[in-house]
Amino acid sequence: MRRAIYPGSFDPVTNGHFDMIERSAKLVDELIIGVLNNSSKNSLFSVGERVSMLEELTCHLPNVTVDSFDGLLVDFAKRIDATIIIRGLRAVTDFEYELQIAQTNHEVYPDIETVFLTTRLEYAYISSTIVKEFASYGGDISHFVPQQFMGHIYAKYGY
Numbered sequence: 001m002r003r004a005i006y007p008g009s010f011d012p013v014t015n016g017h018f019d020m021i022e023r024s025a026k027l028v029d030e031l032i033i034g035v036l037n038n039s040s041k042n043s044l045f046s047v048g049e050r051v052s053m054l055e056e057l058t059c060h061l062p063n064v065t066v067d068s069f070d071g072l073l074v075d076f077a078k079r080i081d082a083t084i085i086i087r088g089l090r091a092v093t094d095f096e097y098e099l100q101i102a103q104t105n106h107e108v109y110p111d112i113e114t115v116f117l118t119t120r121l122e123y124a125y126i127s128s129t130i131v132k133e134f135a136s137y138g139g140d141i142s143h144f145v146p147q148q149f150m151g152h153i154y155a156k157y158g159y
Ligand code: PNS
Pocket: 007, 008, 009, 010, 036, 071, 072, 073, 074, 100, 101, 104, 105
């Protein structure tokens, strides 16, 4: 049984995340999307809102579930008995940071393996940060996020 976590902040979920989720779900038996509940970080969406959006987005994928976690990713992985972490690489700029985290996680939990998938070129420039920046000025985010969440995102900025 290959159980994997696709962790992230998902604040908000983007088309790039969704592509990663669909592709990862084909590689493993079970995929758990782990939403980081980081109370010290100023999130646009509450963890509950982020979990429900991801649940709505993935309801057609039978081997995908959504959960949230506090604290260290490796502790969450141990708790749910997952041995694979999936991360997306958009560009070389992601690599250094991701390598460091993957090596640290492997050092403290040798059973965990991090698998990197390269994002599709058409989504390589998308990040939740850019989405928020655009949306905060009322910019067009229709190419960046799932259509059904555009209204939720604009509403956070009073549009
Ligand atoms: O969507 P993000 O912000 O790129 O996701 C980053 C995330 C949630 C994967 C990362 O920050 C994380 O694993 N946080 C939990 C705390 C932790 O385990 N840190 C390990 C650093 S070595």
